Amino acid sequence: MPGGTELDGKVSRQVESAVKEADLVLFVVDSTVGVLDDDQAIAKWLRTSGKEVLVVSNKVDTDKREFDKWEFLSLGLGEPFPVSALHGRKAGDVLDEILIRVPRREGDDEVEVVVERQGPNRTPGIPRVSIVGRPNVGKSTLFNRLVGQDRAVVHDMPGTTRDSIDTVVETPDGPMMFVDTAGMRRRSRVDESTEYYSFVRALRAVDESDIALLVIDATEGITSQDQRLAERIDASGSPVVVVLNKWEMLNADERAEIDIEIGRKLFFVGDAPVLKMSALTGKGVQKLRPVLQDSIEQYHRRVPTRDVNRVIARAQQQQPAPSGGRVLYALQGASDPPTFTLFVNKELPPTYLRYLERSIREGFEFGSVPIKIRVRKRAE
The missing domain is CATH 3.40.50.300 (P-loop containing nucleotide triphosphate hydrolases)
Structure with a gap:
């Protein structure tokens, strides 16, 4: 990869590492400025990498600009695909071509389903x-x-x-x-x-x-x-x-x-x-x-309901809430972070809620993990 400054050299090494691990390389060029010296240098290096390369001619915002892509045939990497990344124009065509060129591996379908269920950027079971x-x-x-x-x-x-x-x-x-x-x-x-x-x-x-x-x-x-x-x-x-x-x-x-x-x-x-x-x-x-x-x-920890009520009962026995307030029942409603719901007979002051939170933290040795306390008042 061509480089200049120390930072350029480090970025180039990252690019070289990524290309080495890739099944397909997308080489993005700017159709509005044509073929630059850097484009030529990168194309020369890619031709020696042994990797399959797809040239993507970006900033083709209208049909009239599609003819600009032919200039990039001089890079020697095949026919360029004209797109507009900003407007999403013909992005689907590029995706279709990627699916054709990238070899499918066993289990690809199963992985796709799992990722969709887990949400973006999540890998099941890995913290x-x-x-x-x-x-x-x-x-x-x-x-x-x-x-x-x-x-x-x-x-x-x-x-x-x-x-x-x-x-x-x-x-x-x-x-x-x-x-x-x-x-x-x-x-x-x-x-x-x-x-x-x-x-x-x-x-x-x-x-x-x-x-x-x-x-x-x-x-x-x-x-x-x-x-x-x-x-x-x-x-x-x-x-x-x-x-x-x-x-x-x-x-x-x-x-x-x-x-x-x-x-x-x-x-x-x-x-x-x-x-x-x-x-x-x-x-x-x-x-x-x-x-x-x-x-x-x-x-990710879950605490049995009976143990939660035991800790809350002991805390109330050692330090009763003011004005007759009392926790009638408690449970852990969620984890990530641990979230506890307290069912009370009347509103409890914030200072007492902090006391109960500290009792739960110490009782179950949660350490520095955040704890959320939710309070529900018994209906009159």
């Missing part, structure tokens, strides 16, 4: 771990460290990761999917359409996750944007693990100051695990796997 944080805090470096290969481009230019990248990794506890997301900034600073949609996809990845790793640059401390991201993860109901990256670059005084900041600025995430590591060198990364496994198990 999803999203890696989120501000731009340039080391998310992609940690992602590559966890998956054991350079799937994400790592560069000191903020915003290098534009889309969510996921990889399934086999661990001693079974397969686990890690998702590297684009760096999240304040909305006022998301000024490019590409960056905006990257931001939206990153938020969607958090909502679809079983657990989120909030990566913080320890050398910069806990910023207001780190706080907002932690609040966003907490609101999604996903468990959070705080990762203090670049820990090896701090001296003793700076480390003590960060410990104080964690308790003061991220108090709302409760007992969320805080791991100190270096994604670059790998020091401390081994602590992550057991923490992830425990949090995921608690996130």
